[in-house]
Amino acid sequence: MSHAFYADAWGRAARRQRNWYMENLMPALLNAKEKQAREIDAMIEQAQELLGIYKEPLDKAVPVPPRVLEPWADDSLMKPIEPEVLNLLYGATEKGAAERYLKARNKKSPDDKYVFRAVTSWDYGWQQKQSRVRARDVNRGRCAILRDTFYRKNNLGPDPRHYSIPAGGEVSICNEYSCDAS
Incomplete structure (x- = not known):
């Protein structure tokens, strides 16, 4: 989408917001003052300043002349194929x-x-090659920290003692049809 579309959408949103404030802000603050809300007088003063700014006349928009397109001798979209x-x-x-x-x-x-x-x-x-950042040295980054702290330096250790078969207990072989103790 073009810049003009976004600028126009932003302007319309700002006008809608300005109109909402002009219609609803002061009645809401005066209603809160009737209900004896705290520190509402300072907010009413700020709202009056804001509405005064909103009522100032806006500068007239300067129309942007359309671009003049120059015909190109080669009107193909693609570059020549090798x-x-x-x-x-x-x-x-x-x-x-x-x-x-x-x-x-x-x-x-x-x-x-x-x-x-x-x-x-x-x-x-588009044209990302021109702005590529050189790759960092991963040995100085997070990979080295993980390698040095998480992985073991020596091979796998033996299983802990609590993983072994219980001493003196029976070992049973069970399947879905029967359970045989040996």
Whole structure:
């Protein structure tokens, strides 16, 4: 969506809010004063200042002239395809050439294939290569802390004593049909 749409929506929301305050704020505060609410006089003074600001005349909106579009000699949306990728499609004689071409073409990002964003889903990540931050060294980060504190340095230890078979007790083998003590 364009900036003008968001600016217009913000302006309409501000006007609606201003109108609501002008209609409902003072009656609500005067009603609270009748019910003897605490510190309502200070709030009434602030509300009168706010309503005074709202009643000031607004500046007239300056119309923005529409952009003048210059015709472009090359009106294609896509950048030219590399010859080696085109050769996958046109130079192959065996089956599956179209699939290989599409896979090779799909490996490239949209900003490598198109001149400008054609759909709104490309807004996020468009020209992301230019703003990439170098990866941190994970050995200095959280991974090293987890490795050093959570995992054991030596191999698995023996099971604790309370995991072993109870001394002197009978061991039984049970299934869903019977239970035999041995």
